[in-house]
Amino acid sequence: MSSADTATDYHYPEKILQKLIRFDTTNPPGNEKACIDYIDDLLKKNGIESVLITKDPGRPNLIARLKGSGTAPPLLMYGHADVVTTENQIWRHPPFEGKITDGFIWGRGALDMKGTIAMMAAALIRAKAENLKPAGDIVFAVLSDEESGGNFGARYLVENYPEQFSGIRYAIGEFGACAMYVGRQKFYPIQVSEKQICWIEVTIKGPGGHGSVPLKKQRHVQNGTIHLQNQLLKLSPAYHKRSPTNDSDHCFCHANACGTDPAPAAQPGSD
Numbered sequence: 001m002s003s004a005d006t007a008t009d010y011h012y013p014e015k016i017l018q019k020l021i022r023f024d025t026t027n028p029p030g031n032e033k034a035c036i037d038y039i040d041d042l043l044k045k046n047g048i049e050s051v052l053i054t055k056d057p058g059r060p061n062l063i064a065r066l067k068g069s070g071t072a073p074p075l076l077m078y079g080h081a082d083v084v085t086t087e088n089q090i091w092r093h094p095p096f097e098g099k100i101t102d103g104f105i106w107g108r109g110a111l112d113m114k115g116t117i118a119m120m121a122a123a124l125i126r127a128k129a130e131n132l133k134p135a136g137d138i139v140f141a142v143l144s145d146e147e148s149g150g151n152f153g154a155r156y157l158v159e160n161y162p163e164q165f166s167g168i169r170y171a172i173g174e175f176g177a178c179a180m181y182v183g184r185q186k187f188y189p190i191q192v193s194e195k196q197i198c199w200i201e202v203t204i205k206g207p208g209g210h211g212s213v214p215l216k217k218q219r220h221v222q223n224g225t226i227h228l229q230n231q232l233l234k235l236s237p238a239y240h241k242r243s244p245t246n247d248s249d250h251c252f253c254h255a256n257a258c259g260t261d262p263a264p265a266a267q268p269g270s271d
């Protein structure tokens with residue numbers, strides 16, 4: 001470990017991020033072990049216990065826990081160590097060097113989501129160094145295999161080790177966080193409720209046919225595929241004058257409306 005990997009690591013999350021980017025964890029195949037071992041070593045060096053839970057030896061999952069006083073439910077901080085491919089892409093800077101240019105760290109995973117892991121690790125190390133006693137446990141999970149199904153990561157953990165997440169009511173994961181400007185105001189947006197899935201099984205009845213010879217609509221008979229298409233279109237936000245929204249959307253729109261001056265555009269380094 002370098003001199004940055006000392007008790008003051010939390011002062012330098014950017015150095016942690018640079019190191020994380022330099023592990024090529026493109027998924028598939030992932031190969032997250034070296035990256036997650038680095039985080040494991042970093043935490044242990046700073047006095048934080050962690051465990052590695054693996055389905056595949058090359059694809060571990062790390063879970064660390066900072067004990068709280070037990071007066072509140074545990075809080076989960078979650079990140080994934082794998083990244084999506086850079087194949088056949090043109091990059092201004094090499095994707096696995098973690099180069100700093102004009103104040104931005106460049107590299108695959110800088111945003112999604114090694115940057116967040118670096119910040120979370122730094123926060124946890126700082127909490128430990130300053131003897132913070134949170135109301136509830138802080139659970140820090142760094143997982144493999146988020147970008148390609150989660151069978152070695154999140155799914156494996158929740159199906160086989162649900163006790164690791166017992167009592168957790170709130171979690172911080174991806175995305176948001178990248179600074180953006182509206183007028184003169186700087187915002188750090190928060191994304192909520194990503195990747196909730198609602199599976200629906202639908203049966204459409206009607207005469208079949210070939211796509212090249214569509215059936216003309218008759219009075220009470222319609223090709224099943226066309227009927228399905230029309231129903232799916234009704235689910236599209238473009239079909240509605242207004243798409244469904246929630247409190248966070250309202251807050252965000254209101255905040256945006258408050259800014260009127262031209263402002264510098266948000267410039268995240270890269271994905």
Ligand SMILES: [Zn+2]
Pocket residue numbers: 080112113146174
């Ligand atoms: Zn992600």
